[in-house]
Amino acid sequence: MSRQRKLLSQILRHEPDLVGLTLGRGGWIQVDDLLRALKKAGHRITRDGLSQIVAESDKQRFTLSDDGRRIRAA
Template sequence: MNKRLTKISKYLSFVLSHHPEAVGLTLDSEGWIDVEELVVAAVESGKTMTVQNVMDVIAQSERKRFELSDDGKRIRALQEAS
């Protein structure tokens, strides 16, 4: 994964695993959020990111930190094994 996607991956981990409220988001009870809603919130908070960037992070991540819903419209962070 290139540096840009690594930076986006870290940002996604921060938001989805720890602080969704930092960008005005609320995850559902199972930790899911709409991908487009996530991208809009990120852009509004000053980040440069697209839905395609998010998809690229998911596809290229060796650690599989994120999961897409079956319809590909929602994302959540996966719990890392200790």
Template sequence: MNKRLTRVSKYLTYILRHEPQSIGLQLDSDGSIGVQKLVEHANASGKNITTEQVLQVVERHPDPLFALSPDGQRIRAI
């Protein structure tokens, strides 16, 4: 992964594992959130990430840290 995707990965880890409320999110009972909602809230909080970057982090990370729902619309930390 390049440096930008590494930064996105660290940010996703922080939000999905520790502080979703810091950007106004509340995870559902299995700890997941819509990818689009995550990106919207992150960008509204001053980050500049895209849905494509989130999906690249999930696909390219050497150790699986995140999982997508079967339809690819929701993400959660694993």
């Protein structure tokens, strides 16, 4: 799980273009867009896996929007 967490940190903090993404205002990105881009780049993370990574992040590195549709680095 830590490899996936590190990858998410890299994408959401530093290099969204690594998987062909551009962060929106406030650093937010649609979860569906993120998961689709990760899959296309050969990284399989499910929605449940993503939720688990967010919940288990010891330093609360990620924030999901209240409706769970967007994510950003905290």
